[in-house]
Amino acid sequence: MDRHDLRRFRLDYYPHAVEIASRYADVDDLGHINNLALAAVYEDGRTRFYMDYGVWTAPQARDDIGAEGVMMVASLKIDFIAETHYPAPIVIHNAVVRVGEKSFSTHQLATQDDKPVSLCDATFAYVAGKAAVRLPDPIRARLLRAMTSQNGESA
Incomplete structure (x- = not known):
C-alpha cells in the first residue's frame, strides 16, 4: 500500500459510499472473487453514485x-x-x-470487512454523437458537489 497516496484509504476522502452484495457466481477456482468481477462491482458503485448525485445519463434519466x-x-x-x-x-x-x-475523473476505494481491497481511478468523457462535448451545466454543478474535499481540483 505504500505506493499509494494514503489519503485514498481514508473514508472521509470519499463523499459517497454504497454497499454491493458479493455474488457466488463471481468466485473463481482460488476461492476469491475474480478480479474481472470486481471491475463490474466498481461499475455498479459508480452508477449508484451517479444516480444519487443526479448525473446518471441513462436514457430514463436524461430529461431530468x-x-x-x-x-x-x-x-x-x-x-x-x-x-x-x-x-x-x-x-x-x-x-x-x-x-x-x-x-471528469473519479477515485474509488473498495472495502470488505472494513479493510481496503482495491483502488480504482477512472476518467470519463461526456460524448454526444461520436465526439466529446462540453459537460452540461447541471451535470457539471452536480459533479463539483461530489468532489472530494481532500484534494479535488476543478478545471
Whole structure:
C-alpha cells in the first residue's frame, strides 16, 4: 500500500459510499472473487453514485438533467490490494477528483470487512454523437458537489 497516496484509504476522502452484495457466481477456482468481477462491482458503485448525485445519463434519466450525451469511460485503472471473498458485501467509496470542460475523473476505494481491497481511478468523457462535448451545466454543478474535499481540483 505504500505506493499509494494514503489519503485514498481514508473514508472521509470519499463523499459517497454504497454497499454491493458479493455474488457466488463471481468466485473463481482460488476461492476469491475474480478480479474481472470486481471491475463490474466498481461499475455498479459508480452508477449508484451517479444516480444519487443526479448525473446518471441513462436514457430514463436524461430529461431530468437536460443531457443528450452519455458518460463514456476514457481511462480505467484498478490496483488490487487484497483478496475479496464471498459472501461478505463490498463497499464502494466514490469521489470526483477533477471536473474539466468535457471530462471528469473519479477515485474509488473498495472495502470488505472494513479493510481496503482495491483502488480504482477512472476518467470519463461526456460524448454526444461520436465526439466529446462540453459537460452540461447541471451535470457539471452536480459533479463539483461530489468532489472530494481532500484534494479535488476543478478545471
